[in-house]
Amino acid sequence: MPVIQIEHINKTYHTEGVNTPVLHDLSLSIEKGDFVSVMGPSGSGKSTLLHILGLLDSFDSGTYIFEGTPVENFDPIAIARIRNEKLGFVFQSFNLLPRTSILENVKLPLLYSNVPEKEWDSLALKAIEAVGLSHRTDFDPAKLSGGERQRVAIARALVLNPSIIFADEPTGNLDSKSGKAVMGVIQRLNEEEGHTVVLITHERTAAEHAEKIIHILDGKIDKIEKVKNRRKADDEFTK
DSSP: OOSEEEEEEEEEEEETTEEEEEEEEEEEEEOTTOEEEEEOOTTSSHHHHHHHHTTSSOOSEEEEEETTEEGGGOOHHHHHHHHHHTEEEEETTOOOOTTSOHHHHHHGGGGGSSSOGGGHHHHHHHHHHHTTOGGGTTOOGGGSOHHHHHHHHHHHHHTTOOSEEEEESTTTTSOHHHHHHHHHHHHHHHHTTOOEEEEEOSOHHHHTTSSEEEEEETTEEEEEEEOSSOOOOOSSOOO
């Protein structure tokens, strides 16, 4: 059974009397443990698709089945719980709190969870270790490189051990070396930890870390490409 299945999804934005269609009759399925990249030009609808899959945005028509249940059956409280406990998000802009330690940044999702507070530090430290930043635990984001800040964002997404990681242009603000290291972290989380990964990117080199690439054009799936020579994760982190 797919962990995510959407059928005939349509989405139009309505702004000041102007209708802007974004997604058109879009259908796809993602199995548990998949690593999928979504590519397309600016304005093609790829970020809107991620927001719908991540339960951050609604859709106008069609069906979205999450772990076997239509999302229309979830009330707002259930959707918030799923986002917090089962979905992890990594964005291009990092979204870290300034003048706040790496440990405290990573602990943020735990504030809205049912996890006892006495376990917060150990869970956060485990997530920080998973991205190779145990030596930076007490630093604040201003003292880190861009690649390190993105790895903190990944650790924060990991802290509740979500089944699915959504990454929206995670290498967009990074140089090539840092971007390669970040993609190595994400790939290891998929291959070694079993996290399902949905990556939105315009960079071919990042997309090729996935098993397949979904190409979107004008709000429709143009083609689905199986990656023949999947890129390998780096063994070394960028310090």
